Amino acid sequence: xxxxxxxxxxxxxxxxxxxxxxxxxxxxxxxxxxxxxxxxxxxxxxxxxxxxxxxxxxxxxxxxxxxxxxxxxxxxxxxxxxxxxxxxxxxxxxxxxxxxxxxxxxxxxxxxxxxxxxxxxxxxxxxxxxxxxxxxxxxxxxxxxxxxxxxxxxxxxx
Amino acid sequence: xxxxxxxxxxxxxxxxxxxxxxxxxxxxxxxxxxxxxxxxxxxxxxxxxxxxxxxxxxxxxxxxxxxxxxxxxxxxxxxxxxxxxxxxxxxxxxxxxxxxxxxxxxxxxxxxxxxxxxxxxxxxxxxxxxxxxxxxxxxxxxxxxxxxxxxxxxxxxxxxxxxxxxxxxxxxxxxxxxxxxxxxxxxxxxxxxxxxxxxxxxxxxxxxxxxxxxxxxxxxxxxxxxxxxxxxxxxxxxxxxxxxxxxxxxxxxxxxxxxxxxxxxxxxxxxxxxxxxxxxxxxxxxxxxxxxxxxxxx
Ligand SMILES: Cc1cc2nc3c(=O)[nH]c(=O)nc-3n(C[C@H](O)[C@H](O)[C@H](O)COP(=O)(O)OP(=O)(O)OC[C@H]3O[C@@H](n4cnc5c(N)ncnc54)[C@H](O)[C@@H]3O)c2cc1C
Ligand code: FES
Ligand code: FES
Numbered sequence: 421x422x423x424x425x426x427x428x429x430x431x432x433x434x435x436x437x438x439x440x441x442x443x444x445x446x447x448x449x450x451x452x453x454x455x456x457x458x459x460x461x462x463x464x465x466x467x468x469x470x471x472x473x474x475x476x477x478x479x480x481x482x483x484x485x486x487x488x489x490x491x492x493x494x495x496x497x498x499x500x501x502x503x504x505x506x507x508x509x510x511x512x513x514x515x516x517x518x519x520x521x522x523x524x525x526x527x528x529x530x531x532x533x534x535x536x537x538x539x540x541x542x543x544x545x546x547x548x549x550x551x552x553x554x555x556x557x558x559x560x561x562x563x564x565x566x567x568x569x570x571x572x573x574x575x576x577x578x
Numbered sequence: 579x580x581x582x583x584x585x586x587x588x589x590x591x592x593x594x595x596x597x598x599x600x601x602x603x604x605x606x607x608x609x610x611x612x613x614x615x616x617x618x619x620x621x622x623x624x625x626x627x628x629x630x631x632x633x634x635x636x637x638x639x640x641x642x643x644x645x646x647x648x649x650x651x652x653x654x655x656x657x658x659x660x661x662x663x664x665x666x667x668x669x670x671x672x673x674x675x676x677x678x679x680x681x682x683x684x685x686x687x688x689x690x691x692x693x694x695x696x697x698x699x700x701x702x703x704x705x706x707x708x709x710x711x712x713x714x715x716x717x718x719x720x721x722x723x724x725x726x727x728x729x730x731x732x733x734x735x736x737x738x739x740x741x742x743x744x745x746x747x748x749x750x751x752x753x754x755x756x757x758x759x760x761x762x763x764x765x766x767x768x769x770x771x772x773x774x775x776x777x778x779x780x781x782x783x784x785x786x787x788x789x790x791x792x793x794x795x796x797x798x799x800x801x802x803x804x805x806x807x808x809x810x811x812x813x814x815x816x817x818x819x820x821x822x823x824x825x826x827x828x829x830x831x832x833x834x835x836x837x838x839x840x841x842x843x844x845x846x847x848x849x850x851x852x853x854x855x856x857x858x859x860x861x862x863x864x865x866x867x868x869x870x871x872x873x874x875x876x
Pocket of ligand 1: 470471610611615616617634655693695696699703705707708710715717718754760783
C-alpha cells in the first residue's frame with residue numbers, strides 16, 4: 421500500500437495565552453507541534469504512548485497527554501505548557517519542588533507540575549494517599565517520589 | 579515513534595462522519611478517532627496505519643448526557659471518562675438540568691470512570707471509544723453489560739441497537755459493522771438497589787488483571803460480571819438465598835469472602851485463563867469482593 425502524500429493542516433490555537441498559527445502534518449502530535457514547530461521544549465516526550473506523563477499539558481484547562489493528542493484535534497483550543505503555568509499556586513509549587521528536592525534530572529518535572537496543579541485545583545485538601553493515587557500516571561526514574569509527594573502536600577489546604 | 583502519514587477529517591456531524599466512512603476508496607483504511615487514548619498509542623507504535631482518520635470528538639450530539647422519556651439515561655459515545663467521574667454527587671444530570679439519574683446509577687458510573695487510567699487519560703478518553711476498542715482489560719465493557727445497557731449504532735443503513743451483553747465478541751472484536759459509528763449508550767431507568775465492584779491491578783490506574791461488577795436490582799438471582807478475562811465479559815449467576823446466607827452470616831469477613839470465592843470458582847468458565855491457577859484464583863477472588871461489596875452497600 422502506498423502511503424498517501426502528507427496531509428498539511430493549517431491550525432489556529434492559543435498557546436500560553438498567545439494566538440498561534442501553524443501548518444503541520446495531520447499525523448503531528450500536540451507534543452511534537454509544541455516542541456518542534458513552536459520551540460516550547462519544556463513539554464518532554466518520554467514514552468510517547470500515554471504511560472509516563474512527561475508530556476502532560478493543559479488543554480482548555482484540563483490535563484491531557486500531548487503525545488497521544490493530535491495537534492489537528494486542538495484547532496481553536498487553548499494549550500498551557502509548563503512554560504505558561506503561572507499564579508500564586510504555581511509559585512508555591514515551584515518553591516516546594518525546590519525545597520523538597522522533588523527533582524533530580526528534571527525529565528519528569530514539567531508533567532509533574534502540570535498534573536500537580538490540576539490535582540491541587542480539583543482536590544485542594546488531598547491527603548498523601550490521594551496524592552499518590554492521583555499522581556500515579558506520572559513516572560519519575562530518579563527521586564523515589566517521596567520529595568514530589570511532600571512538595572505537593574505542602575501546597576494543600578489542610 | 580511517529581505515526582505513518584494519514585489524512586485527517588474533523589466530522590461536523592454524525593451524518594458527516596458516516597458519509598466520510600462510506601466514501602473511502604478501495605485502497606483506503608478509514609478509521610474513526612474519538613479521544614485517541616487507545617488509537618494514539620497504536621498509531622505511534624505503528625500497530626495500525628490507517629490512511630484516513632475521521633475525528634468525531636467535536637460532534638456536540640455525541641457529547642451529551644441526557645434523561646430519556648422512559649426514565650433511562652442516554653450517554654453520547656464521545657462523553658469522556660472525566661465527564662462521568664465528575665457527575666454531581668446528588669444524582670442530578672448537571673447544575674443546569676435538575677432531572678436526576680435512576681437511583682444508584684450515577685454512583686456506579688462515577689466509580690467506574692474514576693478508576694480508569696489517570697486524569698489526563700480520562701479527560702480525553704471516551705466511553706464509546708472504550709467500548710468500540712473492546713480491550714478485554716478495559717473497565718466499561720463488563721460494567722455496561724452488568725448495568726443492562728444498550729448500545730446504539732448508526733451506519734449507512736440507519737440505526738440499530740445491540741445489548742451491551744452481546745456487544746463484545748472477543749479480543750478487540752465487537753458487533754460494530756464496517757461503516758458504522760457507535761453513537762450512544764442507553765441505560766435502563768430501573769433503580770439499582772445495591773452494587774459492588776472489584777478491580778485488581780498492580781499499579782493504580784493500570785489496566786486490570788481481574789475486574790468484576792455486581793449490580794443488584796432485587797430480583798431472584800444475583801449476577802456478577804467479570805471483565806479482564808482475555809475475551810468478552812462473562813456473567814456468573816448466583817442464587818439469592820446463597821448470597822444472602824453468606825452476606826448475612828456471622829462468620830468473619832475473610833471466611834465469608836472465601837465461601838463466596840469458592841462458589842464463584844466452581845462456576846468460572848474453563849475458557850478463562852486455562853491452566854493458570856493464580857489467574858483463576860484472582861478472577862474468583864475479585865468477583866467475590868464485588869458481590870460482598872454489593873451486599874455491604876445499604
Ligand atoms: C496509559 C493508559 C492507561 C489506560 N488504562 C485504562 C484502564 O485502566 N481501563 C480502561 O478501561 N481503559 C484504559 N485506557 C484506555 C482508555 O480508556 C481509552 O480512553 C479508551 O480505551 C478508548 O477511548 P478513546 O475515546 O480514546 O478511543 P480512540 O482511541 O479514539 O479509539 C479506539 C478505537 O475505537 C474506535 N472508535 C472510537 N470511538 C468510536 C465510535 N464512537 N464508533 C466506532 N468506533 C469508534 C476507533 O476507531 C479505534 O479503533 C488506558 C489508556 C492509556 C493510554
Ligand atoms: S510521553 Fe506522553 S505519556 Fe509518556
Ligand atoms: S527527576 Fe529524573 S525522572 Fe524525575
